[in-house]
Amino acid sequence: MLGIPETIFARALCALTFLVASLVSIAPVSADEPLFGYAYTADLLPKGKWELEQWITDREGQAFGHYHNFQFRTEVEYGLTDNFQVSGYINYSYLNAKNNSVAHLTEGLDIPFNHDPTKQYSAMRFDGISFEGIYRFLSPYKDPIGLAFYVEPEVGPREMALEFRLILQKNFLDDRLVVAANAWIEFEHEQGSNLVTPGSGDVPDGAIEKATMAEIDLGVSYRFLPRWWGGIEFRNHNEFEGFSLAYRNMEHTAFFLGPSIHYGSEHWWITISALRQVGAIGVSSENKAQMRGHRIFGDEHTSWDGIRVRVGYNF
Amino acid sequence: MRRRWPVLPLLPAAAIVVVGPGPAHAVQYLTVEQAQRLCFAEATAFEPADVKLTREQMRAIEKDSRVDVREATEKVWRVLKGATFQGWFIEDEVVGKHEFITWALALNADGSVRQIEILDYRETYGHEIRDPKWREQFVGKTHGAQLKLDKDIKNISGATLSSRHITEGVRRLLSFHDLVLKR
Numbered sequence: 001m002l003g004i005p006e007t008i009f010a011r012a013l014c015a016l017t018f019l020v021a022s023l024v025s026i027a028p029v030s031a032d033e034p035l036f037g038y039a040y041t042a043d044l045l046p047k048g049k050w051e052l053e054q055w056i057t058d059r060e061g062q063a064f065g066h067y068h069n070f071q072f073r074t075e076v077e078y079g080l081t082d083n084f085q086v087s088g089y090i091n092y093s094y095l096n097a098k099n100n101s102v103a104h105l106t107e108g109l110d111i112p113f114n115h116d117p118t119k120q121y122s123a124m125r126f127d128g129i130s131f132e133g134i135y136r137f138l139s140p141y142k143d144p145i146g147l148a149f150y151v152e153p154e155v156g157p158r159e160m161a162l163e164f165r166l167i168l169q170k171n172f173l174d175d176r177l178v179v180a181a182n183a184w185i186e187f188e189h190e191q192g193s194n195l196v197t198p199g200s201g202d203v204p205d206g207a208i209e210k211a212t213m214a215e216i217d218l219g220v221s222y223r224f225l226p227r228w229w230g231g232i233e234f235r236n237h238n239e240f241e242g243f244s245l246a247y248r249n250m251e252h253t254a255f256f257l258g259p260s261i262h263y264g265s266e267h268w269w270i271t272i273s274a275l276r277q278v279g280a281i282g283v284s285s286e287n288k289a290q291m292r293g294h295r296i297f298g299d300e301h302t303s304w305d306g307i308r309v310r311v312g313y314n315f
Numbered sequence: 316m317r318r319r320w321p322v323l324p325l326l327p328a329a330a331i332v333v334v335g336p337g338p339a340h341a342v343q344y345l346t347v348e349q350a351q352r353l354c355f356a357e358a359t360a361f362e363p364a365d366v367k368l369t370r371e372q373m374r375a376i377e378k379d380s381r382v383d384v385r386e387a388t389e390k391v392w393r394v395l396k397g398a399t400f401q402g403w404f405i406e407d408e409v410v411g412k413h414e415f416i417t418w419a420l421a422l423n424a425d426g427s428v429r430q431i432e433i434l435d436y437r438e439t440y441g442h443e444i445r446d447p448k449w450r451e452q453f454v455g456k457t458h459g460a461q462l463k464l465d466k467d468i469k470n471i472s473g474a475t476l477s478s479r480h481i482t483e484g485v486r487r488l489l490s491f492h493d494l495v496l497k498r
Contacts, residue, residue: 045473046472046473046474047472047473049440049473082473113335132466139475141464141475141476141479142464142465142470142475142479173383174385174409174410174480175410175476175480176410179414226413226414226415227413227414264412264413265413266413266438267439
């Protein structure tokens with residue numbers, strides 16, 4: 001199984017909790033804050049400042065049954081300069097599913113092919129580590145528009161990926177209305193699909209596949225009260241076979257929309273967003289087979305993709 | 316059907332939320348009275364002279380200063396030493412990263428900036444806006460001065476939003492003085 005023993009996870013997480021609680025209780029706090037769950041802004045940590053951040057994303061619901069894929073990221077950020085921020089992540093997840101697929105079976109995204117598809121699946125897993133660098137060329141507070149560039153390499157037992165992201169931010173109404181737009185592309189070496197025909201005796205060959213993801217993220221948020229921001233986010237996610245953006249290699253496109261809310265104080269902040277898959281188009285035959293209604297599932301997406309909570313502490 | 320929920324992975328986030336609020340960092344540095352005394356030590360009287368701006372005046376100030384006017388009422392005091400007019404004291408608020416920053420502008424009788432003081436500041440970074448050297452940049456500025464970050468006013472690292480809004484606040488109040496107070 002790809003998962004790792006839960007006892008190791010329990011010990012590691014208890015240690016992490018102790019570390020977080022210790023840091024939070026001794027440090028003064030707060031700063032670069034995400035107003036959105038998915039879209040990035042050009043707001044960075046000042047030089048010499050640190051941030052500890054915990055991400056929790058529930059990718060919930062597939063075609064039938066129940067499906068919760070909780071993805072966790074524990075992140076430490078540091079401002080190398082006022083315009084250059086670096087960070088490191090540990091990525092891990094917990095999956096609980098039963099009869100989730102379009103075939104009413106327990107199968108698909110992150111479920112091992114040899115799991116009995118008639119039974120519930122539940123496991124924790126270490127997904128990998130990633131690093132991130134963001135360089136800001138233009139400040140949204142001093143220039144007509146904020147502009148930043150982001151790169152994130154990720155290494156894990158199942159995939160290696162390299163993501164590039166362009167971040168635009170425009171502020172209005174005395175900086176109380178923020179509009180953010182991101183365009184990103186990610187090149188992946190990932191393990192092939194686990195989807196096989198139950199009872200067929202087929203075994204995934206474990207081959208590593210190349211894939212390209214391209215996405216547009218948009219967000220608008222307004223500070224409706226001191227410390228409180230409310231907004232809306234939109235994502236258009238596209239996947240391609242191989243390292244290509246050619247239409248002939250396109251596998252699917254999917255659209256997500258939902259609200260986001262952010263609370264920020266001097267000490268800590270929290271951001272919650274809930275994005276619903278509002279539509280998708282399966283282009284490849286494999287992806288078309290994973291459509292139910294106007295949404296795509298299988299190895300690709302969930303109904304709520306996702307419900308994301310980010311909590312941060314600056315020191 | 317019994318579902319298992321991932322309680323353990325939620326612990327790091329719970330630790331931040333539960334312990335995070337911690338001791339408050341909101342600071343009231345000065346009361347209005349203390350700020351008035353700091354700005355005009357020689358004054359014998361601060362006469363309240365609040366101004367309710369008309370819609371036309373608000374538009375005129377916005378056009379002149381290129382800064383939005385959020386509040387129609389300006390809290391103003393005429394400053395006297397005996398019978399001699401010394402200048403104006405104005406209490407104001409600008410948008411901070413999380414909350415409003417309460418600050419005060421003292422103007423000489425000729426309308427030039429005499430002093431600025433920060434009364435309340437509730438942000439994590441940027442407490443340097445209280446630094447006398449940063450605030451001294453505004454002294455002597457008059458209506459028509461550029462008052463722009465990274466031009467004639469230095470930015471504060473990590474508090475660009477706060478320092479820009481204070482800078483724009485000075486520009487807005489100098490327009491308010493020029494278009495309303497001195498007439």
